[in-house]
Amino acid sequence: MVQLTIIVLGGEVEANIRKPGAYHRARWMSKVIYTLKITLFREEFALTKHEKxxxxxxxxxxxxxxxxxxxxxxxSTSAPATDLALLKALAAYRDKEIGRASGKVMARHMWYVSxxxxxxxxxxxxxxxEEKRAIVSAMQQRLGEKNPPRRADVALDAVEQRSLASFATTNSVGLVTALGAGHDFLNVDPAEWSGRDDYTTARRRARHLRVVNDFAERGIALISAFCGAITRDEEQRQHLLQVVERHRALYPCAK
Incomplete structure (x- = not known):
């Protein structure tokens, strides 16, 4: 996808353009790739002016x-900033129809600014x-909800005024605590954090958090394929899933 993007923008890469596979099996990234390929070869297709x-x-x-x-x-550590920046970009996107449609979808997935x-x-x-100071200040002063929502509610027409700190509350300390390195560094100015063991340990652990759903999707696909197959005993099914997952890891190209 990145290589095709570079080519579309007028750059050069040493890569061959592969033949597309079956569209009905395409996930979102594949559809993006197919779109970029069609754009590059659009003069080879009998497209109408509207289609072009x-x-x-x-x-x-x-x-x-x-x-x-x-x-x-x-x-993981840039997920909140990335998501907020993307939502702002969609809200300000010059093609209002695309911006509104994609912005409404993105607004339903603001998990990492919760x-x-x-x-x-x-x-x-x-x-x-300065942003870190503002976040810490909010964590210490803005009282959070008793049962905070797992996903932040962000209005598309007001997102431009939102900052990362505007989402932080006293509930935000829970993540730092869960990282298990202590949170004394929150009482120190962020400019001095890099020299502290508790902060660097927490940062290392935070960076290893998985923030994409590929693993969940693969797990769902695995259990869907083998639920009720071979055995109906729950304990044996768990063993079966582990064996299949291990086999796929060892032989990723096996048919």
């Missing part, structure tokens, strides 16, 4: 707005000291 126009609209959205946050989605996860930004090197 819509193709360019979608491709423009992909290369200017979608690819960069997608590539950084695996990074009260309990927004402080992942404290461990992100890209978060400036």
């Amino acid at each position: 126009r819509e193709l360019i609209r979608f491709t423009t959205f992909i290369v200017t707005t979608y690819v960069e946050p997608w590539m950084s989605a695996h990074c 009260e309990e996860l927004v402080d992942l930004s404290l461990f992100d090197e890209a978060t400036v000291v």
